[in-house]
Amino acid sequence: MSSQVQAPPPKTDENRSVIDMSKMSEGQRAALQVTEAARESHDDISFVAHLFMGRWRPEKLYPVNEVDAAEKMRADAFIAELSAFLRAKVDAEMIDRTGEIPDEVMAGLARLGCYGIKVPQQYGGLGFSQTTYCRVCQLLASHCTNTFAHLSIHQSVGVPQPLMLFGTDEQKQKFLPRVAGGEISAFALTEAGVGSDPARMTTKATPTDDGETFLLNGEKLWCSNGTRAGLLIVAAQTTPKLVNGKPRTQITTFVVEAKAPGVEVVCRSQFMGHRAIYNGVMRFTNVRVPRANIVGGEGRGLKVALTTLNAGRLSIPAASIGVAKRSLQIAREWGGTRIQWGVPIGQHAAVAEKIRRIAAHAFAMEAMLLVTSRIVDRDKKADIRLEAAMCKMWGTEKAWMCLDDVMQIRGGRGYETEQSLIERGEKPYPVERLMRDNRVTTIFEGSSEIMRLFIMREALDPHLTVAGIALNSERPWGERIASALKSAGFYLWWYPKQWLPFGGAVPADMHPHLAAYFGEIAGWSRKLARTLFHQMIKFGVNLEKRQVLLGRIADIGSDLFAIAATCVYAQKLLKEGEPEVKVFALVDDFRAQALLRIRQNFAGVSRNADQSGYELAQGVIKGDHQWVERGIL
Numbered sequence: 001m002s003s004q005v006q007a008p009p010p011k012t013d014e015n016r017s018v019i020d021m022s023k024m025s026e027g028q029r030a031a032l033q034v035t036e037a038a039r040e041s042h043d044d045i046s047f048v049a050h051l052f053m054g055r056w057r058p059e060k061l062y063p064v065n066e067v068d069a070a071e072k073m074r075a076d077a078f079i080a081e082l083s084a085f086l087r088a089k090v091d092a093e094m095i096d097r098t099g100e101i102p103d104e105v106m107a108g109l110a111r112l113g114c115y116g117i118k119v120p121q122q123y124g125g126l127g128f129s130q131t132t133y134c135r136v137c138q139l140l141a142s143h144c145t146n147t148f149a150h151l152s153i154h155q156s157v158g159v160p161q162p163l164m165l166f167g168t169d170e171q172k173q174k175f176l177p178r179v180a181g182g183e184i185s186a187f188a189l190t191e192a193g194v195g196s197d198p199a200r201m202t203t204k205a206t207p208t209d210d211g212e213t214f215l216l217n218g219e220k221l222w223c224s225n226g227t228r229a230g231l232l233i234v235a236a237q238t239t240p241k242l243v244n245g246k247p248r249t250q251i252t253t254f255v256v257e258a259k260a261p262g263v264e265v266v267c268r269s270q271f272m273g274h275r276a277i278y279n280g281v282m283r284f285t286n287v288r289v290p291r292a293n294i295v296g297g298e299g300r301g302l303k304v305a306l307t308t309l310n311a312g313r314l315s316i317p318a319a320s321i322g323v324a325k326r327s328l329q330i331a332r333e334w335g336g337t338r339i340q341w342g343v344p345i346g347q348h349a350a351v352a353e354k355i356r357r358i359a360a361h362a363f364a365m366e367a368m369l370l371v372t373s374r375i376v377d378r379d380k381k382a383d384i385r386l387e388a389a390m391c392k393m394w395g396t397e398k399a400w401m402c403l404d405d406v407m408q409i410r411g412g413r414g415y416e417t418e419q420s421l422i423e424r425g426e427k428p429y430p431v432e433r434l435m436r437d438n439r440v441t442t443i444f445e446g447s448s449e450i451m452r453l454f455i456m457r458e459a460l461d462p463h464l465t466v467a468g469i470a471l472n473s474e475r476p477w478g479e480r481i482a483s484a485l486k487s488a489g490f491y492l493w494w495y496p497k498q499w500l501p502f503g504g505a506v507p508a509d510m511h512p513h514l515a516a517y518f519g520e521i522a523g524w525s526r527k528l529a530r531t532l533f534h535q536m537i538k539f540g541v542n543l544e545k546r547q548v549l550l551g552r553i554a555d556i557g558s559d560l561f562a563i564a565a566t567c568v569y570a571q572k573l574l575k576e577g578e579p580e581v582k583v584f585a586l587v588d589d590f591r592a593q594a595l596l597r598i599r600q601n602f603a604g605v606s607r608n609a610d611q612s613g614y615e616l617a618q619g620v621i622k623g624d625h626q627w628v629e630r631g632i633l
């Protein structure tokens with residue numbers, strides 16, 4: 001039976017409808033159909049996917065494979081050169097103040113090869129691994145978030161990443177050398193009515209009579225790099241496909257030349273931070289795009305976009321690490337030197353608590369990203385959907401927590417701009433700028449809410465594969481009964497195992513201190529698996545509506561992954577000669593903090609006020625409690 005879960009039947013658009021959509025509105029149904037059809041599927045699921053099923057697969061995480069020695073040498077030299085360039089030429093404060101990255105900075109970045117870090121050398125790129133790319137993102141974001149965003153959007157979601165994943169040889173030959181050489185690229189998915197829900201996309205690409213060209217029409221919102229780009233990845237609706245006699249939205253992605261007639265930058269958008277993100281509203285009017293510029297096949301655009309985001313998603317958590325480390329550096333310096341009430345403020349317990357929190361989470365963020373990017377480097381096709389989503393959701397939220405902590409530690413100076421600090425002759429720690437720049441990271445490239453839904457959709461997938469048809473009122477009774485019988489067999493075998501009271505096997509060469517923590521994750525994962533199962537039984541097909549409850553379960557999974565990753569990373573650090581006492585201090589403290597959250601979240605699964613809270617919110621929206629707003633303008 002277990003093999004049934006690990007090797008599900010090939011998932012096609014049609015046989016994948018294990019989710020009961022009968023009680024959904026047309027809009028919800030359309031959104032879900034489109035995203036379900038675009039889901040990645042893997043027969044060999046990841047460490048975290050197994051964790052949600054109460055299965056212990058440490059070999060998927062451990063040991064961390066080393067970066068190739070030749071690459072490491074090259075990467076170290078590149079990072080040293082880039083660091084020197086950033087220090088000498090990239091004035092982050094000026095870029096933020098003026099909203100412009102100077103042309104000479106862009107030219108310098110291009111000279112260093114920063115526009116094609118992962119692009120294979122045969123196409124003019126530097127051909128670095130995911131791990132090296134993440135190191136670069138961390139470095140850039142710790143110094144200048146605008147420069148990070150510019151380069152990351154260009155290569156994580158702009159032309160390089162989707163072409164490396166889905167491009168034809170001709171497309172790679174034609175476009176990759178251009179983008180690796182410094183021609184800026186952008187990614188245009190969002191529209192005024194399309195944020196988290198691409199099924200509502202209105203931009204259309206209509207084939208001409210000979211079928212060799214498409215006419216692109218529509219307007220895209222918030223296209224970062226868009227106002228400076230030479231090439232764009234644009235997602236558009238193409239001719240709908242008939243599924244069971246009903247039209248199903250088809251989304252296709254194209255490489256579009258920004259200079260093509262009919263492409264227009266309507267306006268440049270301005271934000272709270274990221275002031276030099278060159279973000280624009282882009283209009284397309286009868287833009288002729290050759291069929292040869294379709295990426296990944298007609299109708300597969302959302303899959304291209306979601307897979308690109310999945311792989312590209314690691315750059316934002318890498319930046320979050322840079323931000324958390326910068327917060328730590330500031331907290332350490334200021335906490336140790338600012339004297340109030342007779343001692344450095346870092347000696348007051350309330351401030352020390354914040355410093356401890358920043359240190360432990362910066363360490364854990366790095367651990368999670370390191371193990372995930374090494375999996376990518378080991379096998380580009382490996383399943384990292386859950387790990388990447390957790391790195392993004394958890395990492396960006398924890399980076400924000402670190403920024404909030406360091407803002408508090410800096411007191412009034414945290415709130416003061418760098419320019420003002422300089423004018424007063426004080427050291428210009430950029431806390432105010434970092435906060436403005438980084439608030440958006442829990443919103444774009446997959447908001448935290450969508451990431452939690454995504455995590456839980458993937459976590460539930462093995463259950464849906466086993467029992468989804470039995471629960472789906474849209475399926476014929478015969479199919480449902482057959483599926484129910486099969487799933488009963490599975491659960492009779494699976495469920496009792498989730499009560500086994502012991503931990504999991506640990507790698508023989510792992511330090512006993514770490515192995516004890518690592519192995520206990522197996523026990524927690526069984527508790528996680530049976531908790532999820534109990535909620536499935538309790539709520540049935542309505543479980544998907546219990547977003548807050550599912551969010552707690554996603555958070556437990558993320559913290560468990562984080563603890564596991566810190567053990568694996570710590571073992572690597574010990575091997576490299578870091579002193580045990582220093583490494584264990586962080587591992588121990590992070591585990592203690594994460595376990596507090598895990599216990600709290602488990603308690604919240606059974607005792608909560610989610611339903612009454614939901615009803616209150618609906619009452620607020622209807623206007624029942626508008627009286628609370630009295631007294632404001």
Ligand SMILES: Cc1cc2nc3c(=O)[nH]c(=O)nc-3n(C[C@H](O)[C@H](O)[C@H](O)COP(=O)(O)OP(=O)(O)OC[C@H]3O[C@@H](n4cnc5c(N)ncnc54)[C@H](O)[C@@H]3O)c2cc1C
Binds near residue numbers: 186443
């Ligand atoms: C600075 C910046 C740069 C950007 N760059 C780009 C770019 O280069 N290319 C591009 O295509 N887009 C870009 N975007 C758009 C960005 O990806 C979207 O903002 C994001 O996808 C969210 O869409 P939205 O803002 O319309 O929010 P909405 O989708 O309207 O969501 C609003 C809120 O509701 C929540 N929500 C939505 N649906 C659900 C649900 N089903 N369940 C629970 N909660 C839900 C969201 O999480 C969010 O909190 C950028 C945005 C910004 C601010």
